[in-house]
Amino acid sequence: PNANSDKNLWLNMIHKLQKISLLPVVVFCFSKKRCDSCVDGLRSLDLTSSNEKSEIHVFCSQALARLNPGDRQLPQVLRVRELCRRGLGVHHAGLLPIVKEVVEMLFCKGLLKVLFSTETFAMGVNAPARTVVFQSIRKFDGVNFRNLLSGEYTQMAGRAGRRGLDNVGMVVINCGDTVPEESELNTLITGKATMLESQFRLRYNMIVNLLRVEDLSVEDMLKRSFMELHAQRAVKDYSQMLTKGEDVLSRIHALATAMKGRPCGCPCGCTFGDPYLEAYYERAVYVERLTAELHAVIMRSSAAKSLLTAGRVVLLKGQHGIVEPALVLRAHVAPAPKTSGLGRGLTSASEPESKSQFYVLALHRGAVEVSSQSVQPETSNELQGMQGRKKGSSSDDMTMVGWKKGGPSSGDGPPAKPLPHYGFVGETSYVIMLVPSTDILSICKTKCKLDAGEVLERMEPAAVSRAVQCLQKVVEESPNGPAAVTMEEMKLDLDAGNSYMERLNVLEEMAQFKCHRCPKLPEQYALVHNQKKLVSRIRDLQYQVSDAAVQQMPEYHLRVQVLKNTGYIDGEKVVQTKGRIMCELNSCDEMVGSEMIFAGVLTDLEPEEAVALLSALVFQEKTENEPSLVPSLVEASKQMKQIATEAALAQMECGLDLSVEEYIKGALNFGLVEVVYEWAKGTPFADICCLTDVPEGSIVRCIVRLDEVCREVKDAARLMGDSALFLKMQNASERIKRDIVFSASLYIAK
Numbered sequence: 216p217n218a219n220s221d222k223n224l225w226l227n228m229i230h231k232l233q234k235i236s237l238l239p240v241v242v243f244c245f246s247k248k249r250c251d252s253c254v255d256g257l258r259s260l261d262l263t264s265s266n267e268k269s270e271i272h273v274f275c276s277q278a279l280a281r282l283n284p285g286d287r288q289l290p291q292v293l294r295v296r297e298l299c300r301r302g303l304g305v306h307h308a309g310l311l312p313i314v315k316e317v318v319e320m321l322f323c324k325g326l327l328k329v330l331f332s333t334e335t336f337a338m339g340v341n342a343p344a345r346t347v348v349f350q351s352i353r354k355f356d357g358v359n360f361r362n363l364l365s366g367e368y369t370q371m372a373g374r375a376g377r378r379g380l381d382n383v384g385m386v387v388i389n390c391g392d393t394v395p396e397e398s399e400l401n402t403l404i405t406g407k408a409t410m411l412e413s414q415f416r417l418r419y420n421m422i423v424n425l426l427r428v429e430d431l432s433v434e435d436m437l438k439r440s441f442m443e444l445h446a447q448r449a450v451k452d453y454s455q456m457l458t459k460g461e462d463v464l465s466r467i468h469a470l471a472t473a474m475k476g477r478p479c480g481c482p483c484g485c486t487f488g489d490p491y492l493e494a495y496y497e498r499a500v501y502v503e504r505l506t507a508e509l510h511a512v513i514m515r516s517s518a519a520k521s522l523l524t525a526g527r528v529v530l531l532k533g534q535h536g537i538v539e540p541a542l543v544l545r546a547h548v549a550p551a552p553k554t555s556g557l558g559r560g561l562t563s564a565s566e567p568e569s570k571s572q573f574y575v576l577a578l579h580r581g582a583v584e585v586s587s588q589s590v591q592p593e594t595s596n597e598l599q600g601m602q603g604r605k606k607g608s609s610s611d612d613m614t615m616v617g618w619k620k621g622g623p624s625s626g627d628g629p630p631a632k633p634l635p636h637y638g639f640v641g642e643t644s645y646v647i648m649l650v651p652s653t654d655i656l657s658i659c660k661t662k663c664k665l666d667a668g669e670v671l672e673r674m675e676p677a678a679v680s681r682a683v684q685c686l687q688k689v690v691e692e693s694p695n696g697p698a699a700v701t702m703e704e705m706k707l708d709l710d711a712g713n714s715y716m717e718r719l720n721v722l723e724e725m726a727q728f729k730c731h732r733c734p735k736l737p738e739q740y741a742l743v744h745n746q747k748k749l750v751s752r753i754r755d756l757q758y759q760v761s762d763a764a765v766q767q768m769p770e771y772h773l774r775v776q777v778l779k780n781t782g783y784i785d786g787e788k789v790v791q792t793k794g795r796i797m798c799e800l801n802s803c804d805e806m807v808g809s810e811m812i813f814a815g816v817l818t819d820l821e822p823e824e825a826v827a828l829l830s831a832l833v834f835q836e837k838t839e840n841e842p843s844l845v846p847s848l849v850e851a852s853k854q855m856k857q858i859a860t861e862a863a864l865a866q867m868e869c870g871l872d873l874s875v876e877e878y879i880k881g882a883l884n885f886g887l888v889e890v891v892y893e894w895a896k897g898t899p900f901a902d903i904c905c906l907t908d909v910p911e912g913s914i915v916r917c918i919v920r921l922d923e924v925c926r927e928v929k930d931a932a933r934l935m936g937d938s939a940l941f942l943k944m945q946n947a948s949e950r951i952k953r954d955i956v957f958s959a960s961l962y963i964a965k
Contacts, residue, residue, distance in 0.1 A: 222256035224389070229260065229329055232346055237385055238262070238328045240346040241336065243371050245354040247307040247910065250331040253350070254298060254305045262302030262328040271299050271326050278317050278961055285899050286955040291911050299327060306332040309910030316961040337371040346385040347375040352395060352403060362399060365406030413442035417770055420805040423783060423794045433771060434762045443765060450760050457756040464749050471746075481735040495728050496743045498721050499536040502656055505718040506532070510653050512711045514571060518704060522658050523573065525667040528689055528697050530657040530722060531577050531650065537740055538656060538725060540690050540697065541577035542682055544667040545627070547649055571652040574630070574671050576682055578690070579637065579646040580737050631674040640683040647671065647679075657722055658705075659697040661689050696726035776869045781862075783809075792935070799931040802923045803832035804882040806862045807855070812931055816854050817940060823895035824848055826925060826947035830891040831855060833920040834884045840907045842889035852885055859883055887917055894918065895950040918956050922948055 225242075232238055244250045263271065275296050279287050286292070295314050298304060304318045304327040321327045323342050334354075336342070349371070352363050376384025388395070395403075417437075425433045438447055478486050513519050523529075523543055533539040630636070635648035647670070663685040669678035689697055699719050702712040730736050762768060778784045783794040790798075793809060800808040811817070817825045828851050844852065856879060863878035890903045904911055925948040932940035 221253060225253060225257060226260065228348070228387075228389075229257075229262075233262065233328075237346045239322065239325065239344045240329055240348055241342075241344045241374055242329065242331045242348045242350060243334055243337070244331055244350040245333065247309045247333060249350065250305050250307050250333060251309075254303055254329075254331045257303060257329075260301060260303065260329075263300065263326065267302070267326050268300055270324075271321060274321065274324075274326075275299065275317060278313070278320075281958055282313070282955055285901060289901055289904070289911070289955070302326070302328040304330040304332075306330060306336050307912075308333065308335065308916075309912045311911050311915055311955060313955065313958050313961065315912070320961065334367065334371055337374055343374050343377045343384075345375070345377065345381055346387065347372055348387045348389060350389050351391070352388055352399075363403060364409050365403055366409040368403050369408075411441070413440060413444075415440040415442050415767075417767055417774055418805065419774060419778060419783070420797050420800060422771070422774055422778065423790055424798050426784060426788055426794075427790050427798070434765065434768070437765045437767055437771065438762075440767075442767070446759075446766070453756050453759045457753060457760060460749060460753045460756060464746070464753060467746055467749070471742075481733050485730055485733055485735060485739070489730075491728055492730060492739055492743055495725060495730060496536075496740065496747065498725050499538065499740075502538075502718055502721050502725070503532065503536055505714055505721070506653065506656055509711060509714055509718065512707065513658075513705065513715075514652055516706055518700075518706050519658065522700060523655075526663045526665045528659040528661040528663065528686065529575070529655050530659065530696065530699075531575060532654040532656055533577070533580075534737055534741070536744070537580075537737060538722065538731075539577050539579070540686055541575040542663055542665065542686050544574040544576060544647070544665075544671045547572035547574060572649050573652060573655070574634075574647070574649055574667075576645060576647050576670060576679070576686070578683075578686060579644040580734055628668075628672045630671050636674070638679065640680045643683055643687055645679070645683050645686075647674070657699045657719065659689075659699055661697050663689070690732070694726070695723055770871070773870050777866050777871065780869065781806075781810075781865055795934055796931045799927050799934065800924075802920055802927060803829075804859075806866075807859050807882045808832055808924075808928075809931075810858045810862060811855060812928065812935075812940075814854065814858060816851055816858070817928075817943065820847060820851060820943075822943050822947040823892055823950060824851070825943055826895050826921060826951060827888045827892035828852070828855065829924050829928070829947075830887050830917060830921050831883045831885045833924055834887045834917045836884075836886070836909060836913050838886035838907055838909050840886065840909075842885060842887070842906075844885075844888060845892070848888060848892065852888070855883055887914065890914060891918065891921065891951070894956075895947065897950075900955050915956050918951055922952060922957075925951075 229238075229240070232240055242253065244253060279292065279296075282292075289311075291311060292314060295305065295310070295318065299318065299321055304322055306315060306318050310318070318327070318330070319340055319342060322330055322344075330336070330344070349363075349368075352368070353360055354363060354367075372384075372386045374384075375386050388400075421436075422433055425431060425436055437443060476486050523546070525543060525545055527543040529541050529543055531539045531541040630647070635646050637644065637646050639645070663682065665682045665685070666678055669675045670682050699722070702715050705712075705715065707715055725731060730739070765771075775784070775788065778794065779786060779788075781793070782791060783797055784790055793813060796812060797805050797809045817828070820828065824845070824847055828848060831852070859879045859882050860875055862882075863873060863875040866873060866878075867875075887907065887909060890906050890909070893903050893906065894900070900911075904914065907914070925944045929941055929944035929948070932938075932944060
């Protein structure tokens with residue numbers, strides 16, 4: 216909206232609120248410029264009576280009497296005083312502190328009827344109003360534009376309604392041209408409070424200060440931070456779990472020691488505790504990891520899609536990772552998505568390969584627990600209706616994109632029995648089940664002739680028997696495992712091909728272990744697997760209860776290394792002279808400030824030049840003005856930038872994640888160097904405001920912080936024994952502490 220429409224909007228709204236006795240009102244705007252532009256558009260509005268004007272005049276005169284005559288004529292002071300005379304006010308961080316206090320006190324007295332303010336007015340100042348108006352419910356949070364959070368809305372809307380005066384408070388949201396959705400407003404008004412997030416940050420001077428204290432370590436301080444609150448609450452539970460886990464592990468070790476060397480009763484002559492079982496387990500885990508890396512590449516290849524058809528021999532990951540041979544029956548046809556129109560029944564070609572499944576018949580070893588493993592595979596109504604179709608009939612409503620059917624005799628109906636289905640052919644145990652493609656460890660060259668429809672959909676004993684016998688024969692004829700499809704046949708690139716060949720080599724190694732086809736392998740393998748899992752869990756719990764689990768511990772170690780490399784502490788973490796100087800600097804970037812002091816950047820500067828240069832360490836706001844500096848300050852600024860660059864590089868060398876440009880931008884800002892230089896020389900405040908586009912309030916805030924930096928540098932000079940720097944900082948502090956910048960607060964004086 217343009218200025219005229221804004222002006223008419225606020226005039227009409229304020230007249231309406233005045234008419235229905237809903238003044239005073241606080242209008243929340245989310246930028247300083249918006250506050251100023253809105254209130255400046257109300258030049259024709261006058262909401263105070265003659266008595267109120269007189270009271271406002273007397274109060275302002277008394278409050279501003281502490282300023283010198285020149286400061287009383289500052290444009291901002293005159294502007295706000297004129298606004299207050301008409302019952303209007305503005306409140307944001309760009310105002311001079313004394314001006315903000317005048318506005319706050321007049322509003323609390325009920326003499327201001329309309330106040331345009333940023334959201335900071337809702338924090339800390341007890342100044343309720345009859346009505347609250349939101350200029351918008353969107354704000355810029357420093358990164359992007361977003362809607363107000365529920366907590367932010369509640370904090371500002373809570374200003375509506377004065378205790379003892381109003382039964383209810385009124386809240387108005389200015390929609391402009393776009394009316395918010397009802398769901399947005401519900402979330403805004405009734406949403407959950409924003410979760411508290413720790414803003415605790417590691418700083419170098421905090422680390423150095425704690426290293427000087429014997430009774431409190433940095434690790435203890437990190438644990439006590441709000442960031443670690445929930446983690447430290449869980450440590451007690453972790454400790455109890457760790458004790459129980461260690462007890463169970465000790466009993467397992469005792470049992471393993473007692474059973475070691477005893478025969479397990481298998482025809483292979485295996486014994487409990489054989490060391491080869493550990494080696495076999497490690498290879499199985501390695502194969503599983505390689506499969507996870509290769510899976511997506513292999514399943515996307517056209518070769519795999521053409522190979523994984525009915526009768527193909529594959530090596531399958533069985534229970535706990537044991538390798539079992541299996542026959543592919545067919546791909547599992549996913550249920551058709553229920554969509555309308557022409558797209559009905561089509562599955563997406565972009566479905567992740569990790570979700571693809573296959574019906575397989577595998578040789579089985581170990582116990583059969585049908586009740587605990589019985590799972591009905593996913594089917595649709597259309598699939599169930601296909602059970603009575605002829606073999607080879609097509610389905611226009613079902614398409615498994617990219618996968619070929621198992622042949623002309625392979626149907627696509629549901630299995631005859633719930634899966635997994637266990638059975639025996641002679642003394643050989645088998646299982647028919649549905650497995651994810653991630654369980655397929657290797658695709659073999661061998662292919663058995665079978666009718667997948669008879670095996671899966673009808674489970675005819677003769678067909679199942681032939682399939683099991685064929686698979687058994689393949690295993691017996693391949694003592695080192697069935698030959699796998701080569702890398703060239705799979706059409707893999709070099710990187711994937713190397714991993715593929717590595718996996719085949721490990722599978723061949725596993726096939727040479729005497730336990731590979733042992734009937735008792737699942738039992739012994741399960742013991743090793745569970746023991747390894749328990750050891751891994753105990754290791755995790757030990758980490759969770761240790762100092763290493765503290766979230767900021769890695770950053771702490773990196774920062775300690777930086778301090779060692781730059782000479783602030785020695786190899787034993789004993790604080791050196793540079794470290795003691797760093798402890799004194801709390802109001803700026805301590806690394807740049809300390810290096811600047813030791814480099815003697817301030818030595819040859821006059822007091823007004825030194826304090827102007829220090830302003831680069833505390834000024835944080837944006838400015839479009841390029842300061843005009845004297846030659847000595849130009850040279851000193853270059854030295855400061857070089858020091859900041861070297862500090863950034865030293866931190867990056869130790870592994871801290873930062874960039875040189877961003878670090879310099881955060882540590883140094885020369886936007887007010889000229890302004891502070893002129894102020895320290897005695898230039899009136901009105902004149903220095905003409906040198907920059909930075910608001911008056913921001914200038915005052917910078918100079919007040921600068922006085923604190925001067926005191927810190929003065930204390931550092933005393934520690935170093937540098938009397939010249941000490942006196943220079945004392946002189947500089949005296950030069951900037953004058954007039955409106957350091958005027959006493961009205962809250963203290965009244």
